[in-house]
Amino acid sequence: xxxxxxxFRPPFDHRCxxxxxxxxxxxxxxxxxxxxxxxxxxLCRQNVLRHxxxxxxxxxxxxxxxxxxxxxxxxxxxxxxxxSCSWCKQAFHNKVTCFMLHQIxxxxxxxxxxxxxxxxxxxxxxxxxxxxxxxSARRKKRTSFKRRTSKKGPDESKWRPFMLKPxxxxxxxxxxxxxxxxxxxxxxxxxxxxxxWILNPRQVFDLSQGGLREALDMYHKVPNLRILACGGDGTVxxxxxxxxxxxxxxxxxxx
Numbered sequence: 092x093x094x095x096x097x098x099f100r101p102p103f104d105h106r107c108x109x110x111x112x113x114x115x116x117x118x119x120x121x122x123x124x125x126x127x128x129x130x131x132x133x134l135c136r137q138n139v140l141r142h143x144x145x146x147x148x149x150x151x152x153x154x155x156x157x158x159x160x161x162x163x164x165x166x167x168x169x170x171x172x173x174x175s176c177s178w179c180k181q182a183f184h185n186k187v188t189c190f191m192l193h194q195i196x197x198x199x200x201x202x203x204x205x206x207x208x209x210x211x212x213x214x215x216x217x218x219x220x221x222x223x224x225x226x227s228a229r230r231k232k233r234t235s236f237k238r239r240t241s242k243k244g245p246d247e248s249k250w251r252p253f254m255l256k257p258x259x260x261x262x263x264x265x266x267x268x269x270x271x272x273x274x275x276x277x278x279x280x281x282x283x284x285x286x287x288w289i290l291n292p293r294q295v296f297d298l299s300q301g302g303l304r305e306a307l308d309m310y311h312k313v314p315n316l317r318i319l320a321c322g323g324d325g326t327v328x329x330x331x332x333x334x335x336x337x338x339x340x341x342x343x344x345x346x
Contacts, residue, residue, distance in 0.1 A: 139198050140178075140198060140199045140201070140210060140211060140212060141196060141197070141198065141199055142176040142178065142179065142181070142194070142195070142197060142198075142199040143176055143177045143178055143199070144174050144175070144176055144195065145174070145175060145176075145177050146171040146173075146174060146185070147171065147172065147173040147174065147175050147182070148164065148168065148169065148170065148171060148172060149161075149163060149164075149172070150172060150173035150175060150182050152182060153182075154173075154182060154183050154184045154189050155181050155182065155183055156183050156184070156188075156189040156190070157184065157188070157189055159184070161173050161182070161184070171185045172184070172185055173185055174190050176199060176202075177288075178199050178201050178202060178208075178211075179199050179200055179201055179202030179205075180202050180203075181202070204289060204290065206262060206263060206264055207264060207265060207266040207290065207317075208265070208290050208291050208294075209255075209265050209290070209291040209293060209294040209313075210258075210291075211291065212258070213255055213256055213257050213258065214253050214254075214255060214256075214291075214293055215253060215254050215255070215256055216252065216253055217251060217252060217253055217254055219252075251305070251309065253293065254309070255309055255310065255312070255313065257312060257313045257314065259314045260314075261315075263314070263315060264315040264316075264317060265294065265310075265313055265315065265316055265317070266290070266294070266316075266317045266318070266319050267294055267296075267306065267307075267310055267313075267316060267317070267318045267319070267343070268286045268290065268294060268295045268296065268318075268319045268321065269296050269298055269303065269306075269318065269319070269320055269321065269322070269326070269330060270282050270283045270286065270295065270296070270297055270298060270321040270322070271298045271299065271321065271322030271323070271326045272297060272298075272299050273299060274321070274322040274323045274326060275322075275323075279321060279322065282321050283295065283297055286321075294310075298322065298326065298329075303329065303330065303333055304333055304336075304337070307333060307334065307337055307339070308337060311337065311339050316343040317343055317344055317346065318330060318343050318344065318345045318346065319345075319346050320345055320346065327345065330345055331345060
């Protein structure tokens with residue numbers, strides 16, 4: 092789409108594809124466009140966390156530069172009205188007078204929730220072993236008129252796309268969020284999307300997809316860890332029993 096008069100578009104390093112497992116996609120509604128948080132490798136340079144600027148067609152609040160509210164367009168409008176950071180949530184008007192070129196490389200503080208967010212610098216991508224890639228390629232080549240239920244092998248079920256390397260800090264108190272979408276009249280899906288947008292999506296887990304034990308095992312070395320359980324009494328009991336089985340020491344508090 093061509094630039095309009097007074098509009099500024101910085102050269103974003105986005106590298107975003109919906110088939111990429113490492114890029115984190117957040118879908119707010121069925122009619123909305125995808126909002127993504129870039130991979131840590133694209134954000135952390137020389138151990139400095141950079142902003143991840145995204146174009147916004149709708150934006151609440153006020154511009155940090157001029158202090159004026161964002162003028163909301165019609166829903167079908169494709170005009171970019173704001174530029175905001177997906178981590179610290181700073182937002183600016185899409186104008187050269189509000190968003191300066193030097194702001195692209197400025198460090199990001201992760202915003203008001205920095206103390207509970209798992210920094211992208213803690214997350215290290217793990218490449219998929221060649222043996223698992225060959226197995227998945229073979230399964231794709233198989234064709235059948237009948238629907239088959241694909242079962243993962245023992246090696247593939249143990250493989251994780253990322254690992255954690257936490258850096259202890261007395262100011263950091265990361266929170267691990269577990270959401271049961273079926274609880275509360277199926278309101279959990281909205282909570283899941285909200286937490287993924289506010290926090291790091293790698294610290295928010297959908298319990299309907301499983302992975303409770305794997306998530307707790309992955310985060311057991313994170314200092315000052317706290318757990319937020321979004322669900323009913325059964326969800327809380329499930330988390331507490333899993334913590335007892337893993338024998339985490341010290342055991343993180345469950346909220």
